[in-house]
Amino acid sequence: MEMDLSYLExxxxxxxxxxxxxxxxxxxxxxxxxxxxxxxxxxxxxxxVADALGSYVYLLQSGSLQLAGSADADxxxxxxxxxxxxxxxxxxxxxxxDLTEFFRQRAPQAILFPRIPLGRVLGPGLAQTLGGxxxxxxxxxxxxxxxxxxxxxxxxxxxxxxxxxxxxxTPAVVVVDTAALPAAFNEPWRSGNIEETGLxxxxxxxxxxxxxxxxxxxxxxxxxxxxxxxxxxxxxxxALAERLAAALGGVVAGDLAALDAxxxxxxxxxxxxxxxxxxxxxxxxxxRGDTGHLMAIEGARTVIAVQPDPSAAIVPxxxxxxxxxxxxxxxxxxxxxx
Amino acid sequence: MRIVVCVKRVYDPKTIRVSRSRxxxxxxxxxxxxxxxxxxxxxxxxxxxxxxGGEVIAVTVDEPAAEDTAHEAVAIGxxxxxxxxxxxxxxxxxxxxxxxxxxxxxxxxxxxLVLTGxxxxxxxxxSLAPRLAAALDWPVTLDAVRLEPADGELVxxxxxxxxxxxxxxxxxxxxxxxxxxxxxxxYPHPARIANAWEPGLVEIxxxxxxxxxxxxxxxxxxxxxxxxxxxxxxxxxPERVRGQVIGGTLExxxxxxxxxxxxxxxx
Numbered sequence: 001m002e003m004d005l006s007y008l009e010x011x012x013x014x015x016x017x018x019x020x021x022x023x024x025x026x027x028x029x030x031x032x033x034x035x036x037x038x039x040x041x042x043x044x045x046x047x048x049v050a051d052a053l054g055s056y057v058y059l060l061q062s063g064s065l066q067l068a069g070s071a072d073a074d075x076x077x078x079x080x081x082x083x084x085x086x087x088x089x090x091x092x093x094x095x096x097x098d099l100t101e102f103f104r105q106r107a108p109q110a111i112l113f114p115r116i117p118l119g120r121v122l123g124p125g126l127a128q129t130l131g132g133x134x135x136x137x138x139x140x141x142x143x144x145x146x147x148x149x150x151x152x153x154x155x156x157x158x159x160x161x162x163x164x165x166x167x168x169x170t171p172a173v174v175v176v177d178t179a180a181l182p183a184a185f186n187e188p189w190r191s192g193n194i195e196e197t198g199l200x201x202x203x204x205x206x207x208x209x210x211x212x213x214x215x216x217x218x219x220x221x222x223x224x225x226x227x228x229x230x231x232x233x234x235x236x237x238x239a240l241a242e243r244l245a246a247a248l249g250g251v252v253a254g255d256l257a258a259l260d261a262x263x264x265x266x267x268x269x270x271x272x273x274x275x276x277x278x279x280x281x282x283x284x285x286x287x288r289g290d291t292g293h294l295m296a297i298e299g300a301r302t303v304i305a306v307q308p309d310p311s312a313a314i315v316p317x318x319x320x321x322x323x324x325x326x327x328x329x330x331x332x333x334x335x336x337x338x
Numbered sequence: 339m340r341i342v343v344c345v346k347r348v349y350d351p352k353t354i355r356v357s358r359s360r361x362x363x364x365x366x367x368x369x370x371x372x373x374x375x376x377x378x379x380x381x382x383x384x385x386x387x388x389x390x391g392g393e394v395i396a397v398t399v400d401e402p403a404a405e406d407t408a409h410e411a412v413a414i415g416x417x418x419x420x421x422x423x424x425x426x427x428x429x430x431x432x433x434x435x436x437x438x439x440x441x442x443x444x445x446x447x448x449x450x451l452v453l454t455g456x457x458x459x460x461x462x463x464x465s466l467a468p469r470l471a472a473a474l475d476w477p478v479t480l481d482a483v484r485l486e487p488a489d490g491e492l493v494x495x496x497x498x499x500x501x502x503x504x505x506x507x508x509x510x511x512x513x514x515x516x517x518x519x520x521x522x523x524x525y526p527h528p529a530r531i532a533n534a535w536e537p538g539l540v541e542i543x544x545x546x547x548x549x550x551x552x553x554x555x556x557x558x559x560x561x562x563x564x565x566x567x568x569x570x571x572x573x574x575x576p577e578r579v580r581g582q583v584i585g586g587t588l589e590x591x592x593x594x595x596x597x598x599x600x601x602x603x604x605x
Contacts, residue, residue, distance in 0.1 A: 124465035125472035133566040136463030151570050156461040157351050162573040169566035207504040281604045316581040322591045336592035
């Protein structure tokens with residue numbers, strides 16, 4: 001007579017019985033090129049997840065890789081130091097069908113992809129073919145301690161908040177933005193297996209490329225806006241603002257005072273009579289902040305204001321204030337950025 | 339060339355509020371709009387039709403209120419639209435929606451090309467195009483900025499990580515996710531807006547209702563509609579604190595600001 005496991009399964013969230021011959025485990029798929037820092041971060045995250053699940057970390061490394069080359073052996077070793085228990089090496093780039101067959105035999109608990117073009121294609125495709133749960137864009141991965149499910153943190157509203165998504169179906173497939181993960185582990189005491197799978201997948205396709213004409217940076221699409229105001233005093237001060245904008249990869253703008261001084265054109269005016277902006281960073285140099293100007297920068301994610309007066313209108317609106325002469329501070333910031 | 343464009347509605351991010359006390363999104367005043375990314379896909383389809391001829395069909399999977407979105411697609415230029423709807427959709431997962439669209443594509447056969455937007459505006463992950471490609475077993479490419487027909491195939495110019503253009507030849511049929519690109523979505527002509535509500539331009543298909551009439555139900559089993567993910571709460575970062583003052587000498591303040599910029603990934 002077979003034992004009734006239903007109560008146990010209810011308790012364990014359905015994970016009591018694992019399929020026969022399954023290796024389970026938390027997998028990281030690096031299917032394109034070398035083991036870079038992003039992959040190592042992802043392996044570290046997989047380590048944390050696997051520890052919470054009581055499972056192992058596998059890295060599937062393919063690409064134009066040969067173990068014979070010492071550099072590749074070093075890479076596999078780096079992955080082990082970053083937390084992998086097993087590194088599986090294959091050559092070539094897998095298609096979706098290849099990966100589906102590969103993982104059908106291994107019944108993984110979770111598969112993590114880096115958010116590179118290949119990962120963005122293979123991750124959702126694999127979730128569809130294997131019938132797993134998917135988070136196609138995650139900034140973090142954790143484990144639900146009660147149900148032992150993978151929980152992906154998906155940035156929403158341009159990362160203003162993160163929606164936690166509990167992946168019910170297995171395998172849990174997560175495409176992770178590795179830039180958002182903490183630094184990779186480097187723990188030389190870790191040991192692991194390096195295994196040649198002998199799998200040979202198709203050679204990576206090569207597409208003819210062409211130079212993309214860079215879209216001109218404007219107030220509307222720039223991530224950084226450096227705005228100049230009366231406090232910069234003269235054209236030399238405004239030149240500092242321009243240099244800062246160039247150093248930060250942004251554009252220069254200004255308030256009405258800058259327009260009156262002839263430093264900027266109408267298109268660069270931020271304010272009620274000019275444009276509203278919503279950059280990641282708005283750096284206001286020598287701007288006290290009239291109502292129209294403050295309304296126009298409402299959408300900015302971070303506002304840093306540099307001007308000497310603690311009672312200026314911009315002080316309570318800006319996230320950070322530097323109460324100093326904007327010209328001197330711009331020089332110091334330029335020096336610090338070098 | 340018969341092109342299917344997947345369109346959907348998303349919440350307008352300007353109308354969503356984040357409730358910190360309840361740790362959830364406050365959607366009471368939220369308004370749904372057509373996903374801007376999908377309008378780029380529709381624009382790409384219309385431009386392809388101008389070159390290669392054929393038909394553009396917009397497909398959306400949503401509640402009945404989304405019929406407006408289907409009409410809007412027709413007003414912008416689609417030849418017709420299909421709304422797939424049903425009460426079962428409330429808990430439908432991404433896998434289910436993919437299968438519904440795949441079933442619709444098979445019913446609309448012969449379809450040469452399926453276009454999707456790159457990503458849902460509010461909470462998108464950009465997984466529909468690769469999922470559809472897996473379900474249909476068609477080739478897929480993401481980040482396309484320009485599509486050209488070339489003797490039975492499609493040349494897709496895609497944006498690469500290094501911000502270059504890669505030119506990729508795709509055999510048809512194929513699935514392509516269209517990125518925001520220089521080809522700005524067009525606005526509907528007023529006359530087309532008026533005509534978009536004429537009967538017959540928007541078909542409404544039921545998800546699983548076999549009694550929906552000949553060819554009107556997609557016949558998906560209720561078991562296939564089970565959710566494979568469930569929401570597990572909202573994670574909010576630290577609350578924005580305004581009016582902080584960075585003290586110290588000029589050099590110290592500059593170093594602090596550089597640290598802030600690094601933490602925010604500006605530099």
